[in-house]
Amino acid sequence: MARRDDTDELVVRARDGDGDAWARLVERHSGLLWSIARSYGLNDADAGDAVQTTWLRLVERIDELREPAAAACWLATTARHESLLLARRRGRTLPTVPAPREPEPDPARVVAARERLGMVGAALERLPLRCRTLLRLFALAPSHAELAAALGIPVGSVGPTRARCLESLRRLVP
Amino acid sequence: MNDDELMAGVRETYQVLDPVPAAVLAAARASIAWRAPAARLAELEHDRGGRAAGVRGGPARTLTFTCPGVTVEIEVTPDGRLREIHGRLVPSAAALVEVRHRDLPPGGITARTEPAGMFWLPRVPTGLVSLILRLDDGTSIVTSWIRL
DSSP: OOOOTTHHHHHHHHHTTOHHHHHHHHHHHHHHHHHHHHHTTOOHHHHHHHHHHHHHHHHHHTTTOSOGGGHHHHHHHHHHHHHHHHHHHTTOOOOSSOOOOOOOOOHHHHHHHHHHHHHHHHHHHHSOHHHHHHHHHHHHOOSHHHHHHHHTSOGGGHHHHHHHHHHHHHHHOO | OOHHHHHHHHHHHHHHHSOOOHHHHHHHHHGGGGOOTTSEEEEEEEEESOTTTTOTTSOOEEEEEEETTEEEEEEEEEETTEEEEEEEEESOOOEEEEEEOTTSOTTSSEEEOOTTSEEEEEEEOSSEEEEEEEETTSOEEEEOOEEO
16 A cells, blocks of 8 residues: 655645646545445435545645645544535434445455455455454555544544554454 | 555455446546636525425525625525526626536526626536526636536
């Protein structure tokens, strides 16, 4: 996975009008933002809306962002906030830890995925939904700070939570 | 498998099962075009009523945006599948107001403020919307993006 420690540099370059830098920011962070939206049970249209609003908010503020280095956490926090608003607007009651309603996967894709991913994919399916969701975010968030922002939990509790879920997954992988 | 291999497996599983749709990525890439570096940002301060969007006779949705020294108030009412915006710039100033929306061409929906700072924008599509107000003194204001 690409190291993400140059996010601040990309923000500064995008601010100076570098379109490629902006495109790289989008490629790098959209996966996590999409997963955050999914963790709130949003369907395709709403998840797309939450992600798009998040990027537009960054565009709104890009010229006054005092700490470009904090952009990654800011994006995760904003995506969580926008997802929450949309989920509430859809009248869902939310548990403290979001329980995603995963999209109906396309059977052909599932078969292909099983062949390719085999053990981990099969193990994930047997995990409780909460752990599955957390692991998905863990896999995409490069830092504890970003993950805490994505989950809305204290940074200090990220490590232990991550370790517990990873252990559950490991036990299921032969 | 070590932690990194497990994590790579998780990442890849979701990339296959639930990838970010291409249209979402394309919209995100295009969003930088909305940047208005010279404009002041009026942030959303209140968003009230209008929960029953689309229901005639329901409470109108009113939104207030502020930046230092300026307030933009709008009232959004349903007009079939579209929306109608009645707004006001406080303090009153002569300005051209334009709706920013993914599906509208530049200059698609505009209005001049009237003497009391009032403006009216008909037939606004739903979805993500922001207003840009170009004042006659050469400055401009953009409102935060909202979902209509």
